[in-house]
Amino acid sequence: MALKVLSVASECTPLIKTGGLADVVGALPGALAKAGVEMRVMLPAYPGLAERLSGRRRLGLDLGKGESAAVIQGKAEGLTLYLVEAPQYFEREGNPYTGPEGRDWPDNAERFAYFARVAAAAARQGLGRWHPAAVHAHDWQAALVPVWREEEGGGPPVLLTIHNIAFQGLYAPAMLERLGLSQRWNTIEGMEFHGRIGFLKGGLALAERLSTVSPTYARELMTPAFGMGLDGLLRHRAEVFSGILNGIDLDAWNPSDDPALAARFSAAKPTPRTKNRRALEARFRLDPAPHAPLFIVVSRMTRQKGLDLLLGAVPELVGQGARLAVLGSGEPDLEQGFAEAARTHAGRVGVVIGYDEALSHLMQGGGDAILIPSRFEPCGLTQLYGLRYGCLPVAARTGGLADTIVEANVAALRAGVATGVLHAPDDADALTDAITKTIALHAEPGRWKTMRAQAMAQSVGWERSAAEYAALYREMVTDRAG
Numbered sequence: 001m002a003l004k005v006l007s008v009a010s011e012c013t014p015l016i017k018t019g020g021l022a023d024v025v026g027a028l029p030g031a032l033a034k035a036g037v038e039m040r041v042m043l044p045a046y047p048g049l050a051e052r053l054s055g056r057r058r059l060g061l062d063l064g065k066g067e068s069a070a071v072i073q074g075k076a077e078g079l080t081l082y083l084v085e086a087p088q089y090f091e092r093e094g095n096p097y098t099g100p101e102g103r104d105w106p107d108n109a110e111r112f113a114y115f116a117r118v119a120a121a122a123a124r125q126g127l128g129r130w131h132p133a134a135v136h137a138h139d140w141q142a143a144l145v146p147v148w149r150e151e152e153g154g155g156p157p158v159l160l161t162i163h164n165i166a167f168q169g170l171y172a173p174a175m176l177e178r179l180g181l182s183q184r185w186n187t188i189e190g191m192e193f194h195g196r197i198g199f200l201k202g203g204l205a206l207a208e209r210l211s212t213v214s215p216t217y218a219r220e221l222m223t224p225a226f227g228m229g230l231d232g233l234l235r236h237r238a239e240v241f242s243g244i245l246n247g248i249d250l251d252a253w254n255p256s257d258d259p260a261l262a263a264r265f266s267a268a269k270p271t272p273r274t275k276n277r278r279a280l281e282a283r284f285r286l287d288p289a290p291h292a293p294l295f296i297v298v299s300r301m302t303r304q305k306g307l308d309l310l311l312g313a314v315p316e317l318v319g320q321g322a323r324l325a326v327l328g329s330g331e332p333d334l335e336q337g338f339a340e341a342a343r344t345h346a347g348r349v350g351v352v353i354g355y356d357e358a359l360s361h362l363m364q365g366g367g368d369a370i371l372i373p374s375r376f377e378p379c380g381l382t383q384l385y386g387l388r389y390g391c392l393p394v395a396a397r398t399g400g401l402a403d404t405i406v407e408a409n410v411a412a413l414r415a416g417v418a419t420g421v422l423h424a425p426d427d428a429d430a431l432t433d434a435i436t437k438t439i440a441l442h443a444e445p446g447r448w449k450t451m452r453a454q455a456m457a458q459s460v461g462w463e464r465s466a467a468e469y470a471a472l473y474r475e476m477v478t479d480r481a482g
């Protein structure tokens with residue numbers, strides 16, 4: 001019989017997405033089905049989500065202390081979903097975390113504490129007749145599941161996955177009382193974190209298993225340089241902490257069957273890529289230059305992604321005859337910086353500020369190389385899309401980027417195994433050198449074609465990692481039984 005696992009997260013593609021977390025949460029159930037796991041997903045009932053579910057029904061849950069909660073069960077896009085109903089928390093326009101001004105909702109602690117509390121109750125009581133044997137919680141928004149479990153009557157074992165340690169859910173200790181959690185969590189073994197309380201901290205202390213989304217990032221997280229204060233705890237729990245690489249959804253990202261492309265293509269027939277490129281030139285108002293390498297960026301605009309470093313490298317990139325197309329949104333100074341670069345280098349640099357899923361596909365299908373100069377990168381998905389679409393990644397040697405890209409050094413080029421260009425993170429000169437190197441490689445058509453074919457031949461799907469997750473859930477369940 002399939003092992004039942006409840007996945008608890010704040011985002012899930014294609015229903016609600018701000019970044020890679022959504023893609024991973026949306027892809028795991030399909031990938032895990034093949035590994036003998038039945039995964040269902042619990043999300044907050046953001047506006048309009050319930051209406052998108054078929055076969056809807058409402059389930060009640062008992063939260064204890066005379067309180068009750070409701071979740072809406074239904075199906076969408078092949079997923080079975082449970083939406084935590086709480087209009088006072090989730091019926092708001094805008095993004096799951098921020099209001100219209102781009103600032104965090106002031107009650108995020110209450111919102112996601114409630115979400116996790118309902119998830120813990122659901123895991124304990126079951127959802128209708130569906131009783132999960134384990135919970136897979138993602139990031140700080142779901143990290144309180146094991147804390148509520150201990151607070152309110154037990155429940156199945158929890159795997160907590162860190163997608164991004166930069167977001168920890170840190171609040172003043174007085175928040176515990178506001179949330180209805182006891183003071184016992186205000187200790188170093190619980191949620192206490194340098195005089196505050198941390199949602200992620202509590203989850204990392206109490207979940208049975210911990211993971212992050214690449215082996216290299218798992219190692220990095222156990223060092224002070226990357227751990228953001230949680231490295232000590234992760235070292236302490238190293239035996240139950242692992243790195244499992246993200247995959248991508250090979251159906252949603254398939255260059256030979258992608259409705260967002262102007263022309264479909266494959267590793268065997270890459271020529272139609274030029275049509276996508278022309279579509280990009282039109283969309284980004286770039287002067288046609290069929291032989292110049294076209295770099296792309298598809299990214300949240302934050303310091304994590306190192307885009308401030310890229311701004312500094314733009315004159316050099318353009319000076320060497322290359323083109324740049326940027327799609328992203330985020331920090332205002334970065335948005336302004338790129339908008340200004342597009343004005344300064346009109347016809348050579350094009351920028352679209354915003355979020356556009358279809359355009360992101362077209363860019364992977366028409367660009368020559370995707371730039372990902374991240375300061376840290378737990379896994380990164382855009383380099384995987386780039387590999388699959390033959391848009392070669394030029395990326396910082398960190399986290400999942402280091403695990404998924406084979407650097408075009410002399411030996412790798414000679415052996416025909418190179419798939420991209422890696423550079424030292426957080427280093428403007430190294431980034432510029434990597435861009436220069438990429439332009440030189442692109443100028444050798446034979447070499448470039450070999451690299452592109454090699455990139456497109458990589459296996460970037462979920463098969464292997466799904467088996468690793470399945471093994472982990474089984475271990476948790478067996479440990480509990482033993």
Ligand code: ADP
Pocket residue numbers: 018019020021023298299300327328329354355356357360379380381382383
């Ligand atoms: P992160 O989760 O840190 O943002 P990932 O590389 O894991 O980084 O995932 C980012 C996801 O969001 C990818 O699917 C990427 O294509 C998508 N994305 C990021 N910015 C945009 C944008 N402006 N428009 C469309 N898709 C975007």
Ligand code: GLC
Pocket residue numbers: 019020021024163164213246377378379380381400
């Ligand atoms: C986070 C990370 C990114 C990762 C994604 C999905 O947002 O920043 O590197 O790919 O989660 O795990």
